[in-house]
Amino acid sequence: MSAQVTEAPHEALGLSPVDLLRMHRHMLTARLIDEASLRQNRMGRAPFVVPVSGHEGCQIGTASALRPGTDVWLPYYRDLGVVLVAGLSPYEIFLGVFSKADDPSSGGRQMPSHWGSKQLGIVSHSSPIATQIPHAAGIAYAMRYRNEDAVAAVWFGEGATSEGDWHEGLNFAAIHHLPVIFVCENNEYAISVPQDKQMAVRDVATRAAGYGMPGVVVDGSDVLACYEVMRDALARALAGEGPTLIECKTYRYLPHTSDDDDKTYRSREEVAEHRHHDPIDRFTTYLIEHDLFDHERMQAMHDEVKGEVEAAIAAAWDAADPDPATVLRHVFAEQDDR
Amino acid sequence: MSATNVVTAIRDALHGEMAADDRLVLLGEDVGARGGVFKVTQGFVDDFGEQRVIDTPLAESGIVGVAIGMALHGLIPIAEIEFADFIHPAFDQIVSEAARMRYRTNGDWGCPMVIRAPCGGGIHGALYHSQSIEAFYAHVPGLKVVMPSTPADAAGLLRAAIRDPDPVLFLEHKKSYRAVSGEVPEGDHVEPIGVADIKRAGTDLTVITYGYELHRCLEAADRLADDEGIEAEIVDVRTLAPLDTATILASVRSTSRALVVYEDNRTYGAGAEIAATVAEEAMFELDAPIVRVGGPDIPAMPYAAALEHYYTEPSPDHLYVAMRELARF
Numbered sequence: 307m308s309a310q311v312t313e314a315p316h317e318a319l320g321l322s323p324v325d326l327l328r329m330h331r332h333m334l335t336a337r338l339i340d341e342a343s344l345r346q347n348r349m350g351r352a353p354f355v356v357p358v359s360g361h362e363g364c365q366i367g368t369a370s371a372l373r374p375g376t377d378v379w380l381p382y383y384r385d386l387g388v389v390l391v392a393g394l395s396p397y398e399i400f401l402g403v404f405s406k407a408d409d410p411s412s413g414g415r416q417m418p419s420h421w422g423s424k425q426l427g428i429v430s431h432s433s434p435i436a437t438q439i440p441h442a443a444g445i446a447y448a449m450r451y452r453n454e455d456a457v458a459a460v461w462f463g464e465g466a467t468s469e470g471d472w473h474e475g476l477n478f479a480a481i482h483h484l485p486v487i488f489v490c491e492n493n494e495y496a497i498s499v500p501q502d503k504q505m506a507v508r509d510v511a512t513r514a515a516g517y518g519m520p521g522v523v524v525d526g527s528d529v530l531a532c533y534e535v536m537r538d539a540l541a542r543a544l545a546g547e548g549p550t551l552i553e554c555k556t557y558r559y560l561p562h563t564s565d566d567d568d569k570t571y572r573s574r575e576e577v578a579e580h581r582h583h584d585p586i587d588r589f590t591t592y593l594i595e596h597d598l599f600d601h602e603r604m605q606a607m608h609d610e611v612k613g614e615v616e617a618a619i620a621a622a623w624d625a626a627d628p629d630p631a632t633v634l635r636h637v638f639a640e641q642d643d644r
Numbered sequence: 645m646s647a648t649n650v651v652t653a654i655r656d657a658l659h660g661e662m663a664a665d666d667r668l669v670l671l672g673e674d675v676g677a678r679g680g681v682f683k684v685t686q687g688f689v690d691d692f693g694e695q696r697v698i699d700t701p702l703a704e705s706g707i708v709g710v711a712i713g714m715a716l717h718g719l720i721p722i723a724e725i726e727f728a729d730f731i732h733p734a735f736d737q738i739v740s741e742a743a744r745m746r747y748r749t750n751g752d753w754g755c756p757m758v759i760r761a762p763c764g765g766g767i768h769g770a771l772y773h774s775q776s777i778e779a780f781y782a783h784v785p786g787l788k789v790v791m792p793s794t795p796a797d798a799a800g801l802l803r804a805a806i807r808d809p810d811p812v813l814f815l816e817h818k819k820s821y822r823a824v825s826g827e828v829p830e831g832d833h834v835e836p837i838g839v840a841d842i843k844r845a846g847t848d849l850t851v852i853t854y855g856y857e858l859h860r861c862l863e864a865a866d867r868l869a870d871d872e873g874i875e876a877e878i879v880d881v882r883t884l885a886p887l888d889t890a891t892i893l894a895s896v897r898s899t900s901r902a903l904v905v906y907e908d909n910r911t912y913g914a915g916a917e918i919a920a921t922v923a924e925e926a927m928f929e930l931d932a933p934i935v936r937v938g939g940p941d942i943p944a945m946p947y948a949a950a951l952e953h954y955y956t957e958p959s960p961d962h963l964y965v966a967m968r969e970l971a972r973f
Binding site: 410411412415416422423439443445447448469471474481637638640 | 658669695700701703705706708709710711712713714715716717718733736737740744745746747748749750751752753754785788809812829905943
C-alpha cells in the first residue's frame with residue numbers, strides 16, 4: 307500500500323515557496339502603499355489618490371500568472387497590485403502620487419493611478435471607462451500578426467462592462483480568437499451605483515457566452531484561485547484558442563477615491579463584513595498553515611515593506627517637480643519619437 | 645505624370661504603401677470582399693490577405709479603438725470609417741485616446757495611425773451621408789486633420805499621413821472622388837502635412853478654402869477673370885490642423901482682401917479660425933472686411949435635390965458674387 311500524499315494547492319499550480327512569498331509581498335506592498343497614499347492625501351501632500359485595498363488578491367493573483375517583459379498589461383486606475391507585479395517600484399508609484407517630473411507614467415501630467423510604461427509593457431490609460439478594452443484587442447491582434455508568443459491582459463471593474471467599448475472590444479477579440487484575457491474586478495459598486503442597477507445578471511462572466519468565449523467566476527479574495535484561472539486563460543490564449551473573460555468577485559474597503567464618501571451609499575456593517583474576507587489575511591493564513599511563513603517572519607516582512615514604502619515616499623517627495631516650460635511638449639512626436 | 649481621379653489616386657497610393665511596408669493593416673466596414681463602398685480598397689484582400697485587410701464588426705468606436713491598440717504594438721493601422729457621418733461613436737477614442745496618448749505619457753507612447761473618412765455632400769447623401777466633421781477634430785491638439793481635394797494632393801498627403809508618427813484624420817470629400825481628375829506625379833510623391841497650396845495665383849483678392857469648395861471657387865474665379873479681369877488668388881488649405889497660417893497670411897497681405905469659403909455650416913467652423921487668424925495678424929493690411937461664406941446653420945444637408953442645392957448654392961452663383969463684391973469693396 308502506498309501512502310496517500312495530498313498535494314498542496316500551490317504545489318498543484320507549480321508555485322514554489324519563493325513564488326508565494328513574492329506574491330504575498332506584492333499584496334502587502336499594495337496595501338501599505340494604499341494606506342500611506344491616503345495619509346499623504348489627508349496630510350495635504352497628494353490632491354487625489356485611488357484606493358486599492360480589498361482588490362489585492364485578484365490583482366496579484368491574476369497578474370502573477372503573466373510574464374513581465376513578454377506580455378502586455380492594460381490596467382485601470384485601481385490596479386496598483388497589477389502594476390507592481392508588472393514592475394513599477396514603490397518609488398515610481400509615489401513619483402506619480404506627487405506628480406513629479408520623473409513619474410514614468412506621465413511626468414505628472416495625468417492624475418495618479420493612470421499608469422503607463424512602454425519599457426514595462428504597461429499601456430497608458432485615460433479616465434473614461436472601458437476605452438482600453440478595444441486597445442487590448444488591437445494589441446493582441448498585433449501580437450498574433452507579428453507571431454509573438456505573448457498575450458494582452460486587460461483589467462476593469464464591473465461598471466466598465468456597461469460601456470459600448472467593452473462590448474466592441476470583446477466581440478472583436480472573440481471573432482479573431484485573439485490572445486487576450488479580460489479580467490473583471492467586480493467590487494459590487496461603480497463609485498456608488500450597485501451592481502443591480504448596472505446589470506440584470508448576477509455574474510458578469512455569463513456575458514462571455516454572448517461573445518462565444520468562456521467566462522469564469524473566481525473568488526477574488528483567493529489569490530491562488532485567481533492565479534489558477536489566469537494561468538489557464540494564458541494557456542488558452544497562447545494555444546490560439548482565443549480570449550477568456552474572468553470575473554473576480556472582490557470588494558473595495560475604502561472609498562472610490564480620496565474625494566468620495568462611501569458612507570452615502572453603503573453601510574459600515576457591510577464594509578466590516580467584507581473585511582472579514584481580507585485577501586491578505588487569507589493568504590497569510592494559508593502560508594502559515596503550510597509552514598511557509600510564521601508570525602515572526604510576517605512581522606519582519608511587514609516592517610521591511612513599510613520601511614521601503616516610507617523611503618519611497620521620502621525620496622519621491624524630494625524629487626523635482628515638472629518644469630513648467632515642458633507643458634507644451636509632446637503634443638506631437640519630437641525628432642526620433644515614433 | 646498621368647491623369648486620374650481622386651478615388652483612384654487614393655487607391656493607388658494606399659496600395660503602394662501596403663506593398664512597401666507590411667506593418668500596414670487596413671480595418672473597417674466592408675473594406676474586404678466588397679473593397680469599400682467607394683471601392684478604394686477593391687482587390688486589396690486578394691493582394692494582401694485577410695490578416696491585413698480586416699472586415700470589422702459594425703462598430704466605429706471599436707474600429708478606432710482596435711486600431712489604437714495595433715498602433716501601440718508596432719503596426720500602422722489605417723482605419724476606414726465608411727462615412728464620416730458615422731464617426732461620432734468613435735469621438736472618444738479619437739479625442740481621449742489617440743490624440744492624447746503622446747501628451748499624457750510625456751512622449752513615451754506614440755499612436756501612428758490614419759483614420760480615413762469620406763465626408764461632404766452634394767451627392768444626394770442627405771443628413772447622414774453628407775456631413776462635414778472637420779471642425780470637431782481640428783479643435784483637438786494631438787490630432788492632425790488633412791483634407792486634400794485633388795488627385796495629386798490626395799496621393800501625396802496619404803503617403804505623408806501613413807508615414808507620420810502621430811494620428812492623422814484623413815478626410816476625403818466624396819464628391820471629388822470621381823468628379824475631379826488631374827495629374828498625379830509618378831513615384832514616391834509626398835505632400836507634407838501642414839502646408840497649404842496656392843491653386844490659383846491672383847492679385848485682387850485671396851480666397852481661402854478647402855474640400856470640394858476649392859473646385860467651385862476655382863471655377864467661379866476663372867469666370868470672374870474672363871468676365872471682369874478680377875484675379876482671385878486661391879489658397880487650398882489642405883491641412884486644417886496644423887493650419888499653415890504663413891501661406892494664408894502671405895497671400896492675404898499681397899491682395900489685401902480675404903474671403904473664406906467652406907462647406908461646413910458657418911458657425912464655429914474652420915472658417916472662423918481662419919478669419920480670426922487673418923484678423924489678428926493682418927487687420928491693418930486689409931482694404932476690406934474679411935468675408936466668410938459657409939453652409940447654412942441647419943443640422944445637416946437635406947436629401948431633396950432642391951434642398952440640397954440650396955445648401956451648396958443658397959443664391960445664384962453666390963461664390964462668384966461674393967468674390968466680385970469683395971474685389972470691388
